[in-house]
Amino acid sequence: MKVLITGGAGFVGSHLAKLYREEKGVEVTVLDNLKRRGSEINLPEFKRRGIHFVHGDIRSATDLADLTGSYDLLVEASAEPSVHAGLTSSPNYLLQTNLQGTLNCLEFARSRVNALIFLSTSRVYSLQPLKEIQLEEAATRLEISAKQKWPGVSAAGLNENFPTHLPRSLYGASKLASELVIQEYVDSFKMKAVINRCGVIAGPGQFGKVDQGVFTLWIANHYFNKPLRYTGFGGTGKQVRDLLHPRDLFALLQKQVAQIESWSGEIFNIGGGRKVSTSLLEWTKEAERVTGHSVKIPGDPATAHVDVPLYVTDSRQAFDKFGWKPEVTRETIADEIGAWLKSNEPSLRELFS
Secondary structure (H helix, E strand, C coil): CEEEEECCCCHHHHHHHHHHHCCCCCEEEEEECCCCCCHHHHHHHHHHHCCEEEECCCCCHHHHHCCCCCEEEEEECCCCCCCCCCCCCCCHHHHHHHHHHHHHHHHHHHHHEEEEEEEEEHHHCCHHHHHCCCEEECCCCEEECCCCCCCCEECCEECCCCCCCCCCCHHHHHHHHHHHHHHHHHHHHCCCEEEEEECEECCCCCCCECCECHHHHHHHHHHCCCCCCEECHHHCCCCEEEEECHHHHHHHHHHHHCCHHHCCCEEEEECCCHHHEEEHHHHHHHHHHHHCCCCCCCEECCCCCCCCCEECECCHHHHHHHCCCCCCCHHHHHHHHHHHHHHCHHHHHHHCC
16 A cells, blocks of 8 residues: 655654554555644654655645655645644745645645545634633633533534534634545545544654644653743633543554545544543643743733633544544653653754753
């Protein structure tokens, strides 16, 4: 099998590339523009593992056209992934990457790819309904209340019926627009495609920032004794997200590929769920455990417009269809991030400074 991964030198794409390369008979090609900080660190590892790297950009149809041969599977993992992107400067790069880039990938896939997996985001869900999820405050986190105003939310989290029709963010809008175009290509050109709306993906190898990759950043700042801040929602750190390890995502992709003939542009919510969820306050304890360090974390009650107090994924539709569920615990995710920081401390200290 020949696999092409766009955005393949990023955190998620590089993990998938290495996992696919471990499979017997799988050839892996990675295309990436190396814009994301730290992504170049993966290149020597790609070479060692026999992963073919192409320096290219999905914003350029020519870069895709210059690839040689055809592929059994395209995993579209490229993105400008920050929910804050385009809010204080031009959204041009965001929209060109997340929307025009997807269009270029679809045109490439029409003639040279058998099947497409699109990695979308939970950020396609509308901000107002997300902020209006009824919550209860527990000792260390926020919890979902039994009675809810909006459809698609339960104690298990948010499912695919949660609203997307109201504003969400420029980032979320660009990914939702891509989803819609993919479904039109499936219908018009009989393409094989599946869409995975991923929650927070976390693990070693992520060069986290406050606006994207905060769970890795949280442990890194503990490791390197750098300051942190609980931002928004009263500054208590009780906001909640569920976490998904790249190995669990790969396990899903394997199960999906086994059912390619059934694909017709379906959408699946993919995440760790309630079992692999955490508040920032709880994650601080994990960071202290794996690093042995404690840092002062003051609270800032001011909440950004695009921030939400809770997102937990209800992945039952993926479980029913593919028999998939996440296996990697939040403790294991924290352990692996800590071990990665320790093993690569000299180079990572500069990147996280």
